[in-house]
Amino acid sequence: MTTTLDHTEADALRRDIADPGHRGLFLIPPADGGRYPDAAYLAGNSLGLQPAATRTELLEDLDDWARRGVEGHLDARRPWLPYHALLTESAARLVGGLPRETVVMNSLTVNLHLLLVSFYRPRGPRTRIVIEDSAFPSDSYAVRSQARFHGLDPDATVVRLDTGDVPGYLADEGATVALVLLGGVNYLTGELLDIPAITAAGHAAGAVVGWDLAHAAGNVPLRLHEWGPDFAAWCSYKYLNSGPGALSGAWVHERHLGDRSLPRFEGWWSTEEATRFEMAPVSRPPATAEAWQVSNPPIFAMGPVRTSLRIFDEIGMAELRARSIRLTGYLEQLLDPVVATRPLHVLTPRDPVRRGCQLSLRVERGGTQELTRRLRLEFGVVADAREPDVLRLAPVPLYSTYHDCWRATDALARLIAEACP
Template identity: 45%
Template structure:
């Protein structure tokens, strides 16, 4: 696609966009009486207009049936409610329905999966992750290692970018795995780095981790619903994600997990058990002796939060209709247009620069803009003028054009307003 920084180009691109109508399925925040230019799907996705309808349907069941809502209605009885999302989630993360389930929240699921897949021994006790991981991961690692009586300073290996670089090289990740192979118990990376927007080479990391004799998992908070995933094919052991970013399911909403099929019937795999993960044929006998459900369902602790998960289903039905392939195709064009505009505006003095990988295959729907001066002043101006982006200390603005609802015209107007901000504050 050949880009041009003009309103006419953006409007023509939107006219030819096969996904343009899906924008109408979402509510946009209003700023100064107009739709905001919303670029924070990497933090909280917009509300699907059908979310209220899905939630109201479950409220009506509660009103009509009371406790019998677990069994009576033909459509999505609460007893089976967690199953309603399986088909869509499986397509989004590249899995089999057996391998996925929505449950809990991201940090809870990270801890639950660590119970099963981090089994340190005297010889194998080290964990490899990316440096500067999202706090959910950092705190989880620290507390899990201490729980096992390990010193995080010795047991946790954080792979950092080379001096003068902002992103990780895959060869450095692989080399670190190989160098620690004899002592390595687990490799657990983010699928996509939240700060820089770097998409990691998950197949290569998985292959290297398995070759070293370690389990391999991923935190997909910024990858699920953003980039194509093939977890089953890549042979990933486990993964988890949240649903409120690119999956547009509402603030703090339900997480999801993936556990590879090869563990589906392993009843001896350690886990923290809950009654909803127990054999559903015997669940209500209330007897001792945990018998896990096959697949990811066996990691459930309690019955699903029906009201909030209903909003999740409203978004997932959009993903089923649109498909990740079509979303990725538009995302590459939309982010490419954003990159073109930012480069044009950066100026000879390089007031700011993109720290997200330039290779489109190494990033998702996010560009992180590193400001060398006065970034916060310019960010505040953008917010005043209707741009909802994301400021990350010390000096980065993250802009994430989500292909389900963002337009080329949105991106153009971001560039227009950034140009105004530069004039006002570049030398303030």
């Protein structure tokens, strides 16, 4: 692969020949503007692209419904009754968990609430919930509502910290902390937190530690079982490319499995599979993460997750992470001269170990919504804005190209120069 950065389009194209990724496995949207037929899609941190195999495999599940009706529960190509188990081992490998610790179900914030029923148990002075100051709003809403549910004042209970301040706060105030719940990769800045170190600090303080891995799963390698947090959850519509509003994954460390003292909401799918159809009035939850399931799985929502997880199994996170570092580093180098002379500031850490495949730019004069609109309509570059002043660019290693990075940087430089001559 070429190592000399000459900032030319030709150099970007040469890099793509040497380091092509897996673009052919995905459907690339057409460009809305500009001189190229395909979009330079750098918004996979918001919604990943559709794998080419998804339509065919989803239609197979639909055909089974048409052909077999109710018999599809046991007699489909992929029988529906145990369908969720088709996702379990792949999802566990993706996050570095054991299969018995892992389940795919519901949506992300629903799963967080189900897990918090078990793991947020305020007692005496130990009531506080620590989140990052720039937490995704849904996480903030969830923990504040949990505090209210327990009769606590959310303004006094929820502690918002800069990510770098979390270990020190736990060392000083840990006796008051019941729960630490942070994003593994911060949605706004793209910072990859030190999950094992923060987990250890939380446990040393006597707190429960959970992780929202919405921007980490499929983006960075994870070893949850080894690192030892209590629980985690993630969505699958960003880096996992399973479609808008796609299902979530949930993970519970094995030390909690089978613990009957944990409060937990239950439903039809919370009881053990072997006796489910005895129709007993009392649940018999298995000693696995499946005990946190409530409803039977939505088959047509699970299909795209299964299709996508197979791609990660076939390629592997090690290969994807290596390409991610190369691709994001290339984008960063292209942006450096633009940032140096314009009212832009990169929020994301420069150290590749401390970030995923996202670079966030603060535009000092704001207007990022209009900026992303013009990038798309005039140059065919799809980026992502977060109010009031952050532009996010995510070169996803599965399908993004060096040429995408070049196009985005060239377009951004032109628009910023026009706005700030």
